[in-house]
Amino acid sequence: MADIKAPVFPESVADGTIVEWHVTEGQQVNRDDLLAEIETDKVVLEVVAPDNGVVTKIVKEVDDTVLSDEIIGQFEAGASASADNAPAVDPDQPAAPVQAKQAADGGEPVQATDKKDEADHKDQSPAVRKAAKESGVDPKEVEGSGRGGRVTKTDMANPTLKADSSIKSDSGRPVAESMGERTEKRVPMTRLRKTVANRLLAASQETAMLTTFNEVNMKPLMDMRAKYKDQFEKRHGVRLGFMSLFVKAATEALKRFPAVNASLDGDDIVYHGFYDIGVAVSSDRGLVVPVLRDTDRMSMADVESRIRELGGLAQKGKLGLDDMTGGTFTISNGGVFGSLMSTPILNPPQTAILGMHAINDRPMAVDGKVEILPMMYLALSYDHRMIDGKEAVQFLVTIKELVEDPAMLLLDL
Secondary structure: OEEEEOOOOOOOOOEEEEEEEOOOOOOEEOOOOEEEEEEOOOOEEEEEOOOOEEEEEEOOOOOOEEEOOOEEEEEEEOOOOOOOOOOOOOOOOOOOOOOOEOOOOOOOOEOOOOHHHHHHHHOOOHHHHHHHHHHOOOHHHEOOOOHHHOOOHHHHHOOOEOOOOOOEOOOOOEOOOOOOOOOOOOOOOOHHHHHHHHHHHHHHHHOOEEEEEEEEEOHHHHHHHHHHHHHHHHHHOOOOOOHHHHHHHHHHHHHHOHHHHEEEEOOEEEEOOOOOEEEOEEEOOEEEOOEEOOHHHOOHHHHHHHHHHHHHHHHHOOOOHHHHOOOOEEEEEHHHHOOOOOOOOOOOOEOEEEEEOOEEEEEEEEOOEEEEEEEEEEEEEEEOOOOOHHHHHHHHHHHHHHHHOOHHHHOOO
């Protein structure tokens, strides 16, 4: 018998919460099959089967808090599912429909199990099945807040019934009433959402945050992209976007203004001799900031490829802790959602964050004439305790100049 343990968390992660079991007690699994998912303050970690065998016991249920390397279940390697370790049949559950068929030799009728009901029952965690037994509420009639609409223990504790449900409590009154279009659904915040909320609130309360704005003419960059995008994709196997040039421009600006690449540690200023830029990504679980390492050593193709890779992992909830830790500067692109202007909030202990926004055609004065140009507002939020206004403005102007004249990056000007 072997233990199924939670992953070893880094020092910055105190504990985690089991958000889903993908197996039940007595279920046979293969090596590396997904057993459970544990959500921490930063990412969702997967627990996989160490070998071929059977999950004999689930120790920690969904919504339980677990510590680093804590036992969450037990596993028997080499075993196979049998009547001895198969999930027990709950006698209080209604019997599955029986379909009788006469054996060819005139024997007794044979029972056939309703596979759909059996699958629905197995898809529920032990905690949900226990709550269903105690409350008399069928989980299939409850609105689920888990992944893919899965019903959790929290949903069963305060059930919100589906609109077409007619389930009633022991008193005969509906457990939840439908009010037509005026419905409510109470869903607990995920650990990731709580952490994001707390960090953003702390950043606004504990830093002297100030934002400076500028605008950039995107026409030169758009013309360059239109001219070379096909050749770029053919050679490097990745599409040429705007983010890679902003990352490279920000890296160059950070070299010129080291204070923007620094962080505060108590009363000490830590100047970083490397450039790790986080790129804010919106995912189903909340805002995450995967980090590009050593951007001064990366080509534009490297940046585009890595951003695409990290973005895909974020959407699937597959980012690892190593992908999320560290970072000396952050770029957030609200323009992909149509934002025209915003004040991005700092990502402590970093002291600055760059906000990109939507590209809109606007009339601009050029050499005494009015021209319609694709313009973008840039915003730089910074901690005024660390960065003076002069440095912040010059840093943002440097990014503006490099984006408006991309050749300056190539010529190191």
